[in-house]
Amino acid sequence: MRSAEDSPAAPVVAVVDCGPDDRPRLERLEAAVPTRVCDGPAEGGALVERAAGCAVLATLYTYTPVTEAVLDGLPGLRLVITRTAGSSHIDLGAAQRRGIAVATVPEGPTQAVAEYTIAAAIALSRGLPAAVASTARGEWDFTGFRGHDLGGRTLGVVGLGHIGARVAQLGQAFGMRVVGWSRSEKGLDGVEQVPLPALLQRAHVVSVNVALAAETHRLLDAAALARMRPDAVLVNTSRGETIDLDALCDLLRAGRLGGAWLDVVEGEPGLPAERLEALAAVPNLFVTPHISWHTHETLDRQFDGMIDRILAFCAQDHRTEEPHHASP
Structure with missing residues (x-):
């Protein structure tokens, strides 16, 4: 951990959960404003200690819980920022009540997640995982793997934010009809806005792209x-948490759904081994370890976007020139 004594000025920004590969991406921030960089995960009192005296708390990972208790322990804090698109690990209500701004980088993973979604849709529609496994067993037989084109079929996009909008655009590029549903009822060129029940009834491919909130918890029950x-x-x-996973598995076991590809599951990371084994046995269910966003280009966009926002905030908030002082 870098302390205030390591810098000519007390730190303005605390990066509270730096990973081993993150340091080089923070060099521009450190060169621009006094920054305290803390390695590894932390929560509760340890998190308060890491951000003490700073005006800006920057978190790089969604496993870092910025709770009401953490905010109570940081009276000089004026901005919480995460490089991620989601903010479910930050108590937004508590921040608002204290006048603390919260910022995310919603554009960071957009392209990567949208491409992953289309790739998963193709893999499911063409039975690619089963075909690979069949060939690995020496069964050079194509007859059981007749799939579907994406072109001409209907894509249903649940949530039309940055990622959902890009998924819709890529679907259109494949020649798909696109229907969409959004809590904000925002419109999108070429996308027919429909109620969620109608979307689910019509779509051949359903892409879930909503943020997690009280209204979207078990949205697909x-x-x-x-x-x-x-x-x-x-x-x-x-x-x-947006999907009732047990209900989904029941449909797949009963053959009442073509397939499901999940990059996220409730309880990740660290699902019990028996739960993972049960999921692996569900037909046409494929689970990956939350990698849809994880590309070199996404990381560049995330860190650049986070740093740009921090520097813009510091430039307009003269109080960051005289941050609250406390022991790191």
């Missing part, structure tokens, strides 16, 4: 999932 076409495929890159 058992009743909603049961509305989907029996040949439809589902891709979730948002948060695991």
Whole structure:
């Protein structure tokens, strides 16, 4: 950890959960404003200690909980920023009540997650995982792997924010009809806005791209999932809590859904081994370890976006020139 004594000025920014590969990406920030960089995960009192005396708390990972208790311990804090698109690890209500700004970098993972979504849709629609496994067993037989084109089929996008909008655009590029649903009822060129039940009933591919909130927790519950076409495929890159996973597995076991590709599951990371084994046994269910965003280009955009926002905040907030002093 770098202390205030290591810099000619007390730190303005605390990066509270730096990973081993993150340091080089923070050089521009450190060159511009006094910065304290702390390595590894932390929470609670340790997190307060790491950000003490700073005007800006920067978190790089969603496993770092910026709770009301943490905010109470940082009276000089004026901005909490995360390089991620989501902010579910930050108590937004507590920050608002204290007049603390919260910023994210929603554009960072957009392209990577949208491309992953289309790749997953193709893999499911063409049965690629099963075909690879069959060939590995020496079964050079194509007859059981007749799939579907994406072109001409209907893509249903649940959530039309940055990522959902890009998924819709890529779907259109493949010649898909696109229907969308958004809590904000925002419009998007070429996307037919429909109620969520209608979207689920019509779509051959359903992409879930909503932020996790009280309104989206179990948005696709058992009743909603049961509305989907029996040949439809589902891709979730948002948060695991948006879907009733047990209900989804029941549909797949019963052959009442074409397939599902999940980059997120409730309880990640660290699901019990028996839970992982049970999921692996569900037919046409594929789970990856939250990698849809994880590309070199995404990381560049995330860190650049975070640093740009921090520097803009410091430039307009003269109080960051005289941050609250406390022991790191």
